[in-house]
Amino acid sequence: MADEVILLDFWPSPFGVRARIALREKGVEFEYREENLREKSPLLLQMNPVHKKIPVLIHNGKPVCESMNVVQYIDEVWSDKNPLLPSDPYQRAQARFWVDFIDTKVYEPADKIWSTKGEVQEKAKKEYIEALKILESELGDKPYFEGDTFGFVDIAMTGYYMWFEASEKCGNFSIEPECPTLMASAKRCLQRDSVVNSVPDPEKIVEFAFKIRKIYCV
Numbered sequence: 001m002a003d004e005v006i007l008l009d010f011w012p013s014p015f016g017v018r019a020r021i022a023l024r025e026k027g028v029e030f031e032y033r034e035e036n037l038r039e040k041s042p043l044l045l046q047m048n049p050v051h052k053k054i055p056v057l058i059h060n061g062k063p064v065c066e067s068m069n070v071v072q073y074i075d076e077v078w079s080d081k082n083p084l085l086p087s088d089p090y091q092r093a094q095a096r097f098w099v100d101f102i103d104t105k106v107y108e109p110a111d112k113i114w115s116t117k118g119e120v121q122e123k124a125k126k127e128y129i130e131a132l133k134i135l136e137s138e139l140g141d142k143p144y145f146e147g148d149t150f151g152f153v154d155i156a157m158t159g160y161y162m163w164f165e166a167s168e169k170c171g172n173f174s175i176e177p178e179c180p181t182l183m184a185s186a187k188r189c190l191q192r193d194s195v196v197n198s199v200p201d202p203e204k205i206v207e208f209a210f211k212i213r214k215i216y217c218v
Contacts, residue, residue: 005030006058008044010037012208014159015067016055017198021155022071024194026078068099071155085152095152098138098145102156105131110160114170114209115216125171129178136182143188154189161186162199166209 007023007030009016023030035044035054047056047063057064057073064073075084085092109131112124135157139145145153164175164186176183189195 003028004058004060006033007031008033008035008041008047008054008056008058010035010054011200012205013054014163017159017162018067018155019055019057019070019074020198021158021194022074022084024197025082025084025150025155026074027081028074028078067159068103068152068156071152075152083149083151084155086146091146095146098135098153099156101131102135102153102160105134106157106160110163110167113167114213121171125173128167129173129175132175132179132182136179139182139185141181142185144185150189150192154185157186158189158195158199161190162202163205163209165202166206169206170209170213 005023005028007016007019009020009032011034020032033041033043035041037054040052044054044056045052047058048054048065051065053065055065055067055070057070059073059077064070071084085095106128109124109126109128113121113128116124142148144150145157164183168174190199
């Protein structure tokens with residue numbers, strides 16, 4: 001019997017897109033269900049009663065929550081195609097380290113760029129660029145974080161790559177002059193079929209970001 005794979009998600013989410021990309025990298029057929037985060041579905045509340053957040057991967061009725069936990073689960077279950085994590089234990093540990101860095105040091109200032117203004121936003125932009133420069137140093141001259149293959153850390157960052165344009169427009173700054181090598185890798189990632197078929201139109205994200213800014217009254 002074929003696997004039943006359902007993804008509870010929200011279209012502009014930088015976290016939900018990670019699961020979409022991982023599933024498409026593996027060639028897994030799945031049912032996408034859009035969530036209204038203001039009126040969360042009974043299924044979402046049932047499948048993620050602790051955090052009540054997307055994404056939630058439901059595999060044959062069993063939920064898996066938290067975006068990079070979902071990506072790792074996908075990599076382990078559908079292990080016959082396009083490995084997302086390195087096979088070497090040390091390299092796997094390094095990949096998880098950088099994903100943790102991304103979801104703390106990149107997420108917090110990124111969130112403030114489109115939800116604040118003035119001195120708070122200026123400080124957030126500085127912290128954001130500083131974090132991106134650290135990532136660029138780790139990337140080095142490699143096409144992807146893990147070398148020649150698109151993988152775990154790249155998937156984590158692609159959620160932020162797809163928000164780069166919105167962040168720049170909300171914050172009135174430019175990322176590429178500060179981090180040209182990282183931007184080149186971002187463009188490379190955004191051209192992959194799995195990514196093209198998973199990320200929204202950048203203009204829609206920009207429109208959504210400014211809509212959210214109005215809600216925050218900034």
